Amino acid sequence: xxxxxxxxxxxxxxxxxxxxxxxxxxxxxxxxxxxxxxxxxxxxxxxxxxxxxxxxxxxxxxxxxxxxxxxxxxxxxxxxxxxxxxxxxxxxxxxxxxxxxxxxxxxxxxxxxxxxxxxxxxxxxxxxxxxxxxxxxxxxxxxxxxxxxxxxxxxxxxxxx
Amino acid sequence: xxxxxxxxxxxxxxxxxxxxxxxxxxxxxxxxxxxxxxxxxxxxxxxxxxxxxxxxxxxxxxxxxxxxxxxxxxxxxxxxxxxxxxxxxxxxxxxxxxxxxxxxxxxxxxxxxxxxxxxxxxxxxxxxxxxxxxxxxxxxxxxxxxxxxxxxxxxxxxxxxxxxxxxxxxxxxxxxxxxxxxxxxxxxxxxxxxxxxxxxxxxxxxxxxxxxxxxxxxxxxxxxxxxxxxxxxxxxxxxxxxxxxxxxxxx
Numbered sequence: 001x002x003x004x005x006x007x008x009x010x011x012x013x014x015x016x017x018x019x020x021x022x023x024x025x026x027x028x029x030x031x032x033x034x035x036x037x038x039x040x041x042x043x044x045x046x047x048x049x050x051x052x053x054x055x056x057x058x059x060x061x062x063x064x065x066x067x068x069x070x071x072x073x074x075x076x077x078x079x080x081x082x083x084x085x086x087x088x089x090x091x092x093x094x095x096x097x098x099x100x101x102x103x104x105x106x107x108x109x110x111x112x113x114x115x116x117x118x119x120x121x122x123x124x125x126x127x128x129x130x131x132x133x134x135x136x137x138x139x140x141x142x143x144x145x146x147x148x149x150x151x152x153x154x155x156x157x158x159x160x161x
Numbered sequence: 162x163x164x165x166x167x168x169x170x171x172x173x174x175x176x177x178x179x180x181x182x183x184x185x186x187x188x189x190x191x192x193x194x195x196x197x198x199x200x201x202x203x204x205x206x207x208x209x210x211x212x213x214x215x216x217x218x219x220x221x222x223x224x225x226x227x228x229x230x231x232x233x234x235x236x237x238x239x240x241x242x243x244x245x246x247x248x249x250x251x252x253x254x255x256x257x258x259x260x261x262x263x264x265x266x267x268x269x270x271x272x273x274x275x276x277x278x279x280x281x282x283x284x285x286x287x288x289x290x291x292x293x294x295x296x297x298x299x300x301x302x303x304x305x306x307x308x309x310x311x312x313x314x315x316x317x318x319x320x321x322x323x324x325x326x327x328x329x330x331x332x333x334x335x336x337x338x339x340x341x342x343x344x345x346x347x348x349x350x351x352x353x354x355x356x357x358x359x360x361x362x363x364x365x366x367x368x369x370x371x372x373x374x375x376x377x378x379x380x381x382x383x384x385x386x387x388x389x390x391x392x393x394x395x396x397x398x399x400x401x402x403x404x405x406x407x408x409x410x411x412x
Contacts, residue, residue, distance in 0.1 A: 049290060050205075051210065079288070080288055082291075137199050141293075161296075
Protein backbone atom coordinates (compact mmCIF):
# COMPACT_ATOMS: atom_id res chain seq x y z
CA UNK A 1 0.00 0.00 0.00
CA UNK A 2 1.46 3.33 -1.05
CA UNK A 3 1.18 6.18 1.37
CA UNK A 4 2.06 9.84 0.94
CA UNK A 5 5.16 9.30 3.10
CA UNK A 6 6.33 6.39 1.00
CA UNK A 7 5.87 8.40 -2.20
CA UNK A 8 8.03 11.14 -0.63
CA UNK A 9 10.67 8.45 -0.02
CA UNK A 10 10.52 7.53 -3.70
CA UNK A 11 10.98 11.18 -4.62
CA UNK A 12 14.19 11.19 -2.55
CA UNK A 13 15.60 8.63 -5.00
CA UNK A 14 15.47 11.23 -7.79
CA UNK A 15 18.73 13.17 -8.04
CA UNK A 16 19.11 16.69 -9.35
CA UNK A 17 20.83 16.02 -12.71
CA UNK A 18 23.06 19.09 -12.36
CA UNK A 19 23.90 18.58 -8.69
CA UNK A 20 23.76 14.80 -8.22
CA UNK A 21 24.78 15.11 -4.56
CA UNK A 22 21.29 16.38 -3.82
CA UNK A 23 17.91 14.83 -4.42
CA UNK A 24 14.94 16.81 -5.68
CA UNK A 25 13.28 16.85 -2.24
CA UNK A 26 16.36 18.37 -0.59
CA UNK A 27 16.50 20.91 -3.40
CA UNK A 28 12.92 21.95 -2.66
CA UNK A 29 11.84 21.13 -6.20
CA UNK A 30 9.12 18.64 -5.13
CA UNK A 31 6.53 20.78 -3.34
CA UNK A 32 3.61 18.46 -2.71
CA UNK A 33 2.48 14.88 -2.98
CA UNK A 34 -1.29 14.46 -3.05
CA UNK A 35 -3.44 11.37 -3.44
CA UNK A 36 -6.62 12.26 -5.23
CA UNK A 37 -9.17 9.78 -6.59
CA UNK A 38 -6.61 6.96 -6.91
CA UNK A 39 -4.25 9.29 -8.81
CA UNK A 40 -0.97 10.52 -7.33
CA UNK A 41 -0.34 14.21 -7.98
CA UNK A 42 3.27 15.30 -7.79
CA UNK A 43 3.69 19.08 -7.65
CA UNK A 44 7.08 20.41 -8.67
CA UNK A 45 8.51 23.90 -9.12
CA UNK A 46 11.52 25.05 -11.19
CA UNK A 47 14.51 26.67 -9.54
CA UNK A 48 14.83 29.06 -12.51
CA UNK A 49 12.27 29.60 -15.29
CA UNK A 50 14.71 28.33 -17.88
CA UNK A 51 16.25 25.53 -15.83
CA UNK A 52 17.12 22.91 -18.48
CA UNK A 53 17.07 20.16 -15.85
CA UNK A 54 13.30 20.34 -15.31
CA UNK A 55 12.44 18.03 -18.21
CA UNK A 56 14.94 15.43 -17.00
CA UNK A 57 13.62 15.73 -13.45
CA UNK A 58 10.06 15.20 -14.65
CA UNK A 59 11.13 12.15 -16.69
CA UNK A 60 13.10 10.76 -13.72
CA UNK A 61 10.14 11.19 -11.37
CA UNK A 62 7.89 9.45 -13.89
CA UNK A 63 10.27 6.51 -14.26
CA UNK A 64 10.79 6.08 -10.50
CA UNK A 65 7.01 5.91 -10.08
CA UNK A 66 6.52 3.53 -13.01
CA UNK A 67 9.38 1.29 -11.89
CA UNK A 68 7.60 0.91 -8.57
CA UNK A 69 4.40 -0.17 -10.27
CA UNK A 70 2.61 3.13 -9.90
CA UNK A 71 0.91 3.89 -13.19
CA UNK A 72 -1.68 6.39 -12.11
CA UNK A 73 0.11 9.69 -11.55
CA UNK A 74 0.30 13.22 -12.88
CA UNK A 75 3.15 15.68 -12.53
CA UNK A 76 2.23 19.35 -12.31
CA UNK A 77 4.56 22.34 -12.47
CA UNK A 78 3.67 25.41 -10.41
CA UNK A 79 5.46 28.78 -10.38
CA UNK A 80 4.06 30.06 -7.10
CA UNK A 81 5.23 30.27 -4.41
CA UNK A 82 8.47 30.95 -6.28
CA UNK A 83 11.36 28.67 -5.45
CA UNK A 84 13.88 30.12 -3.04
CA UNK A 85 17.27 28.97 -1.82
CA UNK A 86 15.87 29.36 1.72
CA UNK A 87 14.06 26.05 1.20
CA UNK A 88 17.37 24.19 1.20
CA UNK A 89 17.95 22.35 4.45
CA UNK A 90 21.16 22.68 6.48
CA UNK A 91 21.94 19.11 5.50
CA UNK A 92 21.57 19.99 1.81
CA UNK A 93 23.84 23.00 2.28
CA UNK A 94 26.52 20.83 3.85
CA UNK A 95 26.27 18.35 0.97
CA UNK A 96 26.75 21.21 -1.50
CA UNK A 97 29.86 22.34 0.35
CA UNK A 98 31.32 18.85 0.27
CA UNK A 99 30.75 18.88 -3.51
CA UNK A 100 32.87 22.04 -3.75
CA UNK A 101 29.90 24.36 -4.21
CA UNK A 102 29.59 27.20 -1.69
CA UNK A 103 26.02 27.00 -0.32
CA UNK A 104 23.63 29.95 -0.63
CA UNK A 105 23.52 32.43 2.21
CA UNK A 106 20.34 32.39 4.22
CA UNK A 107 17.72 35.12 4.04
CA UNK A 108 17.30 35.41 0.29
CA UNK A 109 14.55 37.94 0.98
CA UNK A 110 17.30 40.41 1.88
CA UNK A 111 17.47 42.77 -1.07
CA UNK A 112 21.10 43.57 -0.37
CA UNK A 113 22.01 39.95 -0.97
CA UNK A 114 19.85 39.78 -4.07
CA UNK A 115 21.50 42.85 -5.48
CA UNK A 116 24.88 41.20 -5.28
CA UNK A 117 26.27 42.72 -2.11
CA UNK A 118 27.28 39.29 -0.93
CA UNK A 119 29.81 40.04 1.75
CA UNK A 120 30.92 36.72 3.00
CA UNK A 121 31.14 33.68 0.75
CA UNK A 122 33.34 31.06 2.35
CA UNK A 123 35.63 28.94 0.17
CA UNK A 124 34.10 25.44 0.19
CA UNK A 125 37.58 23.87 0.10
CA UNK A 126 39.74 25.72 2.62
CA UNK A 127 37.08 27.71 4.49
CA UNK A 128 38.77 31.05 3.86
CA UNK A 129 36.62 34.17 3.91
CA UNK A 130 38.91 35.89 1.46
CA UNK A 131 37.07 35.24 -1.79
CA UNK A 132 36.18 37.34 -4.84
CA UNK A 133 33.36 37.08 -7.34
CA UNK A 134 34.57 36.51 -10.88
CA UNK A 135 31.16 36.48 -12.51
CA UNK A 136 27.56 36.69 -11.32
CA UNK A 137 26.70 33.94 -13.81
CA UNK A 138 28.43 30.58 -13.58
CA UNK A 139 28.18 27.09 -15.02
CA UNK A 140 24.41 27.00 -14.50
CA UNK A 141 21.77 29.68 -13.95
CA UNK A 142 21.72 29.01 -10.22
CA UNK A 143 25.45 29.56 -9.64
CA UNK A 144 27.99 32.38 -9.61
CA UNK A 145 31.68 31.97 -10.21
CA UNK A 146 34.08 32.80 -7.35
CA UNK A 147 37.78 32.48 -6.62
CA UNK A 148 39.44 31.88 -3.29
CA UNK A 149 42.28 34.33 -2.59
CA UNK A 150 43.80 31.97 -0.01
CA UNK A 151 43.98 28.64 -1.83
CA UNK A 152 43.59 30.18 -5.31
CA UNK A 153 40.91 27.66 -6.33
CA UNK A 154 37.94 28.80 -8.40
CA UNK A 155 34.57 27.56 -7.16
CA UNK A 156 30.83 27.80 -7.75
CA UNK A 157 28.62 29.71 -5.34
CA UNK A 158 24.96 28.74 -5.27
CA UNK A 159 23.39 32.17 -5.46
CA UNK A 160 20.41 33.33 -3.43
CA UNK A 161 17.07 33.77 -5.07
CA UNK B 162 -12.98 37.65 -18.24
CA UNK B 163 -12.58 38.10 -22.00
CA UNK B 164 -10.47 35.06 -22.91
CA UNK B 165 -9.41 36.43 -26.28
CA UNK B 166 -7.91 39.55 -24.74
CA UNK B 167 -6.30 37.54 -21.96
CA UNK B 168 -4.58 35.32 -24.51
CA UNK B 169 -3.47 38.29 -26.60
CA UNK B 170 -1.93 39.80 -23.48
CA UNK B 171 -0.09 36.60 -22.59
CA UNK B 172 1.20 36.29 -26.16
CA UNK B 173 2.57 39.84 -26.06
CA UNK B 174 4.46 39.10 -22.86
CA UNK B 175 5.63 35.75 -24.21
CA UNK B 176 6.86 37.26 -27.48
CA UNK B 177 8.84 39.94 -25.65
CA UNK B 178 10.59 37.25 -23.59
CA UNK B 179 11.11 34.90 -26.54
CA UNK B 180 12.54 37.45 -28.97
CA UNK B 181 14.91 38.95 -26.39
CA UNK B 182 15.96 35.43 -25.40
CA UNK B 183 16.64 34.59 -29.04
CA UNK B 184 18.73 37.73 -29.59
CA UNK B 185 20.77 37.15 -26.42
CA UNK B 186 21.37 33.52 -27.38
CA UNK B 187 23.13 34.77 -30.52
CA UNK B 188 26.00 35.91 -28.28
CA UNK B 189 26.66 32.31 -27.24
CA UNK B 190 30.17 31.54 -28.44
CA UNK B 191 30.75 35.18 -29.45
CA UNK B 192 30.92 36.99 -26.10
CA UNK B 193 33.78 39.49 -25.62
CA UNK B 194 35.10 37.45 -22.68
CA UNK B 195 34.23 33.98 -21.42
CA UNK B 196 32.36 35.20 -18.33
CA UNK B 197 30.14 37.46 -20.41
CA UNK B 198 29.49 34.72 -22.91
CA UNK B 199 28.23 32.55 -20.06
CA UNK B 200 26.30 35.40 -18.44
CA UNK B 201 24.36 36.24 -21.59
CA UNK B 202 23.64 32.58 -22.31
CA UNK B 203 22.27 32.24 -18.76
CA UNK B 204 20.17 35.38 -19.10
CA UNK B 205 18.89 34.20 -22.47
CA UNK B 206 17.84 30.93 -20.89
CA UNK B 207 15.86 32.80 -18.23
CA UNK B 208 13.90 34.62 -20.94
CA UNK B 209 13.28 31.51 -23.00
CA UNK B 210 12.08 29.77 -19.81
CA UNK B 211 9.77 32.68 -19.03
CA UNK B 212 8.46 32.57 -22.59
CA UNK B 213 7.80 28.82 -22.25
CA UNK B 214 5.79 29.39 -19.06
CA UNK B 215 3.70 32.04 -20.82
CA UNK B 216 3.18 30.06 -24.03
CA UNK B 217 2.05 27.06 -21.98
CA UNK B 218 -0.58 29.26 -20.35
CA UNK B 219 -1.63 30.69 -23.73
CA UNK B 220 -1.96 27.19 -25.18
CA UNK B 221 -4.63 26.27 -22.61
CA UNK B 222 -7.20 28.52 -24.27
CA UNK B 223 -5.70 28.70 -27.78
CA UNK B 224 -8.55 28.49 -30.25
CA UNK B 225 -6.37 26.65 -32.77
CA UNK B 226 -5.24 24.16 -30.15
CA UNK B 227 -1.55 25.00 -30.56
CA UNK B 228 0.92 23.88 -27.90
CA UNK B 229 3.74 26.05 -26.56
CA UNK B 230 6.18 24.95 -29.28
CA UNK B 231 3.76 25.73 -32.09
CA UNK B 232 3.04 29.14 -30.57
CA UNK B 233 6.74 29.92 -30.21
CA UNK B 234 8.00 28.53 -33.49
CA UNK B 235 5.23 28.17 -36.07
CA UNK B 236 3.57 31.57 -36.35
CA UNK B 237 4.01 34.07 -39.18
CA UNK B 238 5.90 37.32 -38.68
CA UNK B 239 2.72 39.42 -38.52
CA UNK B 240 1.44 37.24 -35.66
CA UNK B 241 4.33 38.10 -33.34
CA UNK B 242 3.54 40.95 -30.95
CA UNK B 243 6.89 41.75 -29.32
CA UNK B 244 8.15 45.29 -28.85
CA UNK B 245 10.41 46.37 -31.74
CA UNK B 246 13.24 47.19 -29.30
CA UNK B 247 13.76 43.49 -28.64
CA UNK B 248 14.10 42.34 -32.23
CA UNK B 249 16.85 44.80 -33.18
CA UNK B 250 20.14 43.06 -34.02
CA UNK B 251 22.62 42.87 -31.15
CA UNK B 252 25.12 45.36 -32.56
CA UNK B 253 28.34 45.68 -30.57
CA UNK B 254 28.53 44.80 -26.88
CA UNK B 255 27.66 48.35 -25.87
CA UNK B 256 24.46 48.18 -27.92
CA UNK B 257 23.48 44.85 -26.34
CA UNK B 258 24.18 46.16 -22.83
CA UNK B 259 22.33 49.43 -23.43
CA UNK B 260 19.27 47.48 -24.58
CA UNK B 261 19.61 45.13 -21.61
CA UNK B 262 19.67 47.99 -19.17
CA UNK B 263 16.87 49.95 -20.81
CA UNK B 264 14.66 46.90 -21.08
CA UNK B 265 15.35 45.01 -17.85
CA UNK B 266 15.03 48.15 -15.72
CA UNK B 267 11.59 48.69 -17.30
CA UNK B 268 10.66 45.01 -17.09
CA UNK B 269 11.48 44.80 -13.37
CA UNK B 270 9.10 47.69 -12.63
CA UNK B 271 6.48 46.06 -14.85
CA UNK B 272 6.79 42.70 -13.06
CA UNK B 273 6.57 44.32 -9.65
CA UNK B 274 3.13 45.68 -10.67
CA UNK B 275 2.13 42.42 -12.38
CA UNK B 276 2.77 40.62 -9.11
CA UNK B 277 -0.39 42.36 -7.85
CA UNK B 278 -2.41 40.92 -10.76
CA UNK B 279 -5.84 39.51 -9.94
CA UNK B 280 -4.95 36.57 -12.19
CA UNK B 281 -3.13 33.95 -10.14
CA UNK B 282 -1.08 32.69 -13.08
CA UNK B 283 0.23 36.16 -13.97
CA UNK B 284 0.92 37.01 -10.32
CA UNK B 285 2.85 33.75 -9.89
CA UNK B 286 4.71 34.27 -13.16
CA UNK B 287 5.75 37.75 -12.03
CA UNK B 288 6.82 36.58 -8.58
CA UNK B 289 9.04 33.93 -10.16
CA UNK B 290 10.49 36.13 -12.91
CA UNK B 291 11.32 39.08 -10.64
CA UNK B 292 13.95 36.95 -8.90
CA UNK B 293 15.70 36.37 -12.21
CA UNK B 294 15.32 39.85 -13.66
CA UNK B 295 16.89 41.50 -10.58
CA UNK B 296 20.12 39.76 -11.53
CA UNK B 297 19.75 40.92 -15.14
CA UNK B 298 19.33 44.57 -14.12
CA UNK B 299 22.35 44.33 -11.89
CA UNK B 300 24.44 42.73 -14.63
CA UNK B 301 23.55 45.38 -17.24
CA UNK B 302 23.84 48.20 -14.68
CA UNK B 303 27.40 47.15 -13.75
CA UNK B 304 28.42 47.29 -17.40
CA UNK B 305 26.73 50.64 -17.99
CA UNK B 306 28.90 52.11 -15.22
CA UNK B 307 32.01 50.40 -16.47
CA UNK B 308 31.55 51.49 -20.06
CA UNK B 309 30.16 54.97 -19.36
CA UNK B 310 32.82 55.83 -16.81
CA UNK B 311 35.51 53.81 -18.61
CA UNK B 312 37.65 54.78 -21.56
CA UNK B 313 36.83 57.39 -24.18
CA UNK B 314 36.08 54.58 -26.62
CA UNK B 315 33.71 52.71 -24.31
CA UNK B 316 31.99 55.94 -23.27
CA UNK B 317 31.40 56.97 -26.89
CA UNK B 318 30.06 53.57 -27.84
CA UNK B 319 27.61 53.19 -24.96
CA UNK B 320 26.38 56.79 -25.34
CA UNK B 321 25.86 56.21 -29.07
CA UNK B 322 23.92 53.00 -28.32
CA UNK B 323 21.70 54.80 -25.80
CA UNK B 324 20.81 57.36 -28.48
CA UNK B 325 20.16 54.79 -31.19
CA UNK B 326 17.87 52.71 -28.98
CA UNK B 327 15.97 55.58 -27.41
CA UNK B 328 13.26 55.91 -30.12
CA UNK B 329 12.28 52.28 -29.43
CA UNK B 330 11.60 52.78 -25.71
CA UNK B 331 8.27 54.57 -25.98
CA UNK B 332 6.54 51.46 -27.28
CA UNK B 333 7.09 49.73 -23.93
CA UNK B 334 4.84 52.29 -22.22
CA UNK B 335 2.08 52.34 -24.87
CA UNK B 336 -1.48 51.56 -23.92
CA UNK B 337 -3.94 50.38 -26.56
CA UNK B 338 -7.39 48.72 -26.38
CA UNK B 339 -5.95 45.36 -25.34
CA UNK B 340 -3.74 46.82 -22.60
CA UNK B 341 -6.55 49.04 -21.32
CA UNK B 342 -8.98 46.12 -21.17
CA UNK B 343 -6.51 44.09 -19.07
CA UNK B 344 -6.17 46.97 -16.62
CA UNK B 345 -9.97 47.35 -16.42
CA UNK B 346 -10.31 43.65 -15.67
CA UNK B 347 -7.73 43.99 -12.92
CA UNK B 348 -5.05 41.64 -14.15
CA UNK B 349 -2.94 43.84 -16.44
CA UNK B 350 -0.47 46.65 -15.73
CA UNK B 351 -0.96 50.27 -16.75
CA UNK B 352 2.33 50.71 -18.58
CA UNK B 353 1.94 54.48 -18.93
CA UNK B 354 2.18 54.84 -15.15
CA UNK B 355 5.65 53.28 -15.07
CA UNK B 356 7.32 55.93 -17.21
CA UNK B 357 8.19 58.53 -14.56
CA UNK B 358 9.64 56.08 -12.07
CA UNK B 359 11.61 54.34 -14.80
CA UNK B 360 13.05 57.61 -16.12
CA UNK B 361 14.03 58.70 -12.63
CA UNK B 362 15.95 55.49 -11.94
CA UNK B 363 17.50 55.61 -15.38
CA UNK B 364 18.77 59.16 -15.04
CA UNK B 365 20.28 58.33 -11.64
CA UNK B 366 22.26 55.48 -13.14
CA UNK B 367 23.21 57.46 -16.24
CA UNK B 368 24.61 60.35 -14.24
CA UNK B 369 26.63 57.93 -12.13
CA UNK B 370 27.94 56.47 -15.38
CA UNK B 371 28.71 59.98 -16.73
CA UNK B 372 26.22 59.42 -19.55
CA UNK B 373 23.43 61.63 -20.88
CA UNK B 374 19.76 60.78 -21.14
CA UNK B 375 18.52 61.14 -24.74
CA UNK B 376 15.68 63.62 -25.13
CA UNK B 377 13.63 63.01 -28.26
CA UNK B 378 9.94 62.33 -27.56
CA UNK B 379 9.07 60.63 -30.84
CA UNK B 380 9.05 56.83 -30.90
CA UNK B 381 8.65 53.85 -33.22
CA UNK B 382 5.60 51.66 -32.86
CA UNK B 383 3.90 48.66 -34.48
CA UNK B 384 5.29 45.55 -32.81
CA UNK B 385 2.21 44.97 -30.66
CA UNK B 386 0.16 44.75 -33.88
CA UNK B 387 2.55 42.58 -35.87
CA UNK B 388 4.23 45.37 -37.84
CA UNK B 389 7.94 44.69 -37.48
CA UNK B 390 11.30 46.04 -38.59
CA UNK B 391 12.98 44.38 -41.55
CA UNK B 392 15.24 42.56 -39.06
CA UNK B 393 12.43 40.40 -37.72
CA UNK B 394 12.24 38.17 -40.79
CA UNK B 395 15.92 37.29 -40.48
CA UNK B 396 15.52 36.54 -36.79
CA UNK B 397 12.54 34.25 -37.44
CA UNK B 398 14.29 32.51 -40.33
CA UNK B 399 17.00 31.37 -37.96
CA UNK B 400 14.76 30.70 -34.97
CA UNK B 401 12.11 28.78 -36.92
CA UNK B 402 14.35 26.95 -39.38
CA UNK B 403 14.31 23.54 -37.72
CA UNK B 404 10.55 23.42 -37.11
CA UNK B 405 9.83 24.70 -40.63
CA UNK B 406 12.18 22.22 -42.28
CA UNK B 407 11.25 19.27 -40.06
CA UNK B 408 7.80 20.00 -38.61
CA UNK B 409 7.27 18.47 -35.17
CA UNK B 410 10.95 17.50 -34.80
CA UNK B 411 11.81 16.60 -31.20
CA UNK B 412 15.21 16.91 -29.58
